[in-house]
Structure formats: C-alpha cells, structure tokens
Amino acid sequence: MVKLVDAPHSKCGTLGYVGSSPTAPTLMNTYSRFNITFKRGKGCWLWDKNGNKYLDAVSGIATCSLGHSNGALRRSLSKQLKKIQHVSNLYHIEEQTKLSEWLTENSCAEAAFFCNSGAEANEAAIKLIRKYGSKITNNKESIILAAESSFHGRTFAALSATGQPKYHQGFEPLLSGFKFFKYNDFESVKNIFEECEKSNQTIAGILIEPIQGEGGVIPGNKKFFKQLREICDQKNSLLIFDEVQSGVGRTGKMWGYENLDIEPDGFTLAKGLGGGHAIGALLVGKKANLFVPGDHASTFGGNPFACTAALTILNEIKRMNLLHNVLIEKHSDRRRVGYPR
Numbered sequence: 122m123v124k125l126v127d128a129p130h131s132k133c134g135t136l137g138y139v140g141s142s143p144t145a146p147t148l149m150n151t152y153s154r155f156n157i158t159f160k161r162g163k164g165c166w167l168w169d170k171n172g173n174k175y176l177d178a179v180s181g182i183a184t185c186s187l188g189h190s191n192g193a194l195r196r197s198l199s200k201q202l203k204k205i206q207h208v209s210n211l212y213h214i215e216e217q218t219k220l221s222e223w224l225t226e227n228s229c230a231e232a233a234f235f236c237n238s239g240a241e242a243n244e245a246a247i248k249l250i251r252k253y254g255s256k257i258t259n260n261k262e263s264i265i266l267a268a269e270s271s272f273h274g275r276t277f278a279a280l281s282a283t284g285q286p287k288y289h290q291g292f293e294p295l296l297s298g299f300k301f302f303k304y305n306d307f308e309s310v311k312n313i314f315e316e317c318e319k320s321n322q323t324i325a326g327i328l329i330e331p332i333q334g335e336g337g338v339i340p341g342n343k344k345f346f347k348q349l350r351e352i353c354d355q356k357n358s359l360l361i362f363d364e365v366q367s368g369v370g371r372t373g374k375m376w377g378y379e380n381l382d383i384e385p386d387g388f389t390l391a392k393g394l395g396g397g398h399a400i401g402a403l404l405v406g407k408k409a410n411l412f413v414p415g416d417h418a419s420t421f422g423g424n425p426f427a428c429t430a431a432l433t434i435l436n437e438i439k440r441m442n443l444l445h446n447v448l449i450e451k452h453s454d455r456r457r458v459g460y461p462r
C-alpha cells in the first residue's frame with residue numbers, strides 16, 4: 122500500500138494547482154492535487170475511479186482539442202505505432218514535413234521547429250530572439266521585452282520571460298536581459314524603448330501572449346498590438362507571440378493573432394496542438410527564419426508519433442468545422458466577460 126504525505130496548500134491560485142490532497146511520497150511534491158483520480162474519458166466527459174461522471178471544463182489545461190478518446194486520433198495513432206514511432210532528426214521525417222506544410226500553409230509562418238512542450242517552444246523563441254539580437258545590435262546589449270503578469274513556462278529562459286515575481290522566488294538569479302511592460306499599455310512599451318536607446322541597449326524582440334491566460338484571461342487590445350507591430354518594424358525588433366494557450370482554435374480563429382489584425386514574426390504552440398500528446402512548435406516568418414544546423418535541437422521534437430497526433434488534430438478541426446462552434450461559444454462568453462469586439 123502506498124503511504125501518503127501531506128502536500129502544502131499551493132500559493133498559486135492558478136487552475137490546476139489549487140487542490141490540497143496528499144501526494145504519493147514517491148512523487149516529488151510539485152503539485153497540490155485535487156482528491157480525484159480519473160480512470161476514463163470520452164469526449165468532454167471524465168469518470169473517476171469511483172464511477173463518478175464529470176464534465177471536463179479543464180480539458181487537460183487547454184490541451185485535449187478533440188476531447189478524450191477521440192476515434193480519429195485513436196485510429197491514426199494506432200496505425201502510426203504499427204509503422205514507426207520515433208527516429209532521430211538526423212533523418213528526414215515525413216510526418217514532420219507534412220505537419221510543417223500544414224502549419225505554414227494555414228498561417229503567416231514559413232517554417233517550423235518542433236519540440237515537446239510550451240516552455241520548450243518559448244525557449245526556442247527566446248534563443249531565436251537572442252540570435253536575431255546578436256545580428257542587429259552592433260555590440261550593444263540585447264534586450265527582450267515581455268509583459269507583466271505574463272506566463273511563458275517553467276524552464277529557465279521561459280521563467281525569466283514570465284512577468285510574475287511569485288514564480289521567480291527561490292530561483293534567482295534568473296537569465297538577464299529581460300524587461301517588462303504593462304500589457305495593453307503602449308506608453309509603457311515606448312518608455313522602455315526610449316530608456317534602452319539612452320543606455321546603449323537594443324531591443325531584439327518582444328515575446329507576448331495575444332491573450333494573457335494566467336494573467337487573468339486578458340484579451341489583447343487591437344490598437345495596442347498594432348502599435349507593437351509598428352514599433353517592432355520601426356526599430357527592427359522581432360515580434361513573437363506565445364500562442365501555447367491561445368493557438369489551435371481556442372479563440373474561434375485557428376491562431377490567436379487573427380483576432381488582432383496583425384501578423385507576428387513568429388509564434389509558439391503546444392497544448393492543443395497534440396490533443397493530449399506532447400508536442401510544441403516554434404513557427405517563424407521570413408524575418409525570423411534564422412536558425413542554422415547546430416543552433417537548436419530536440420531529441421524527441423517532431424517525431425513521427427507526435428507529428429501524426431498534431432496532423433490528426435489539425436485535420437479534424439478543419440473537417441469538423443470546429444472553429445465555427447468555438448466562435449458561437451465565444452460570442453456568448455463575450456457578453457459575460459466584456460470581450461472587446
């Protein structure tokens with residue numbers, strides 16, 4: 122029998138971390154969990170080990186795009202497992218190429234890098250902005266801007282770009298070279314550009330969520346994002362969106378940036394892309410298509426299994442006309458939370 126220990130109450134009020142049930146001692150104590158163990162899922166329903174039925178409004182935290190135990194996903198992944206599951210990126214991977222083609226044909230991007238999670242996708246984006254900075258800065262210090270109350274993940278660079286001090290505590294020193302502005306407040310962005318110019322620093326890029334998730338579900342303001350696009354063009358900085366939470370149809374459009382009437386130079390994806398299977402991606406347009414062999418890599422990133430999962434999700438979203446339904450839901454949400462039109 123497993124002996125249980127008490128997990129401390131979470132300091133973080135974020136959905137998914139609020140439980141206080143004891144965690145098994147053989148697991149590191151990183152989550153305060155709800156006292157529920159799910160055994161089975163079908164569509165938007167979950168059943169716990171006592172047979173209780175739940176409506177799954179959490180969706181694996183924005184992840185199970187087609188719900189649980191989806192037939193198309195089950196069939197394509199079973200088929201893929203019988204063919205080939207994993208090979209190194211030292212070889213061509215047909216499923217990966219197909220996925221990159223789907224993503225680039227259906228977005229503003231021209232190329233993709235695949236990894237395994239949202240934090241990793243943002244790590245790739247941060248490295249990319251740094252690389253871009255090293256090309257444009259003329260020996261000035263290269264700075265990345267991110268928003269206060271943002272969330273970009275738990276790895277070190279993603280954490281350093283996360284504008285929430287509570288996540289930094291105990292892990293300092295963080296990566297240097299990040300500055301924070303107020304979300305939806307262009308004055309605050311402009312001030313940092315001016316300060317940096319005065320102190321011989323160059324802003325290589327901005328990393329920002331088109332809708333802040335953890336920050337309190339704050340939709341990006343169209344005027345603000347247009348101004349961000351303009352200043353990035355004027356100052357030759359990259360504008361990269363973190364669409365880990367908002368991408369893959371979750372706002373009624375396939376990509377979060379489509380709600381803002383501008384296009385970023387690149388964007389990151391994870392969560393909903395794999396429908397519950399681990400995959401992340403950095404998508405880039407021409408200005409940001411900078412990586413060369415040796416710059417970045419991932420052992421598992423873009424393997425045949427993960428790419429088949431993502432391709433199935435994307436094809437099914439299209440085939441089922443799912444975005445139309447999301448849009449209807451969004452309009453009813455708009456009335457409740459005052460989403461800007």
Ligand SMILES: Cc1ncc(COP(=O)(O)O)c(C=O)c1O
Pocket residue numbers: 238239240241243272273274275330334335363364365366367391392
């Ligand atoms: C906007 C955003 N970026 C990045 C992440 C990190 O993703 P992952 O947990 O897959 O590393 C999250 C996770 O909640 C997120 O909401």
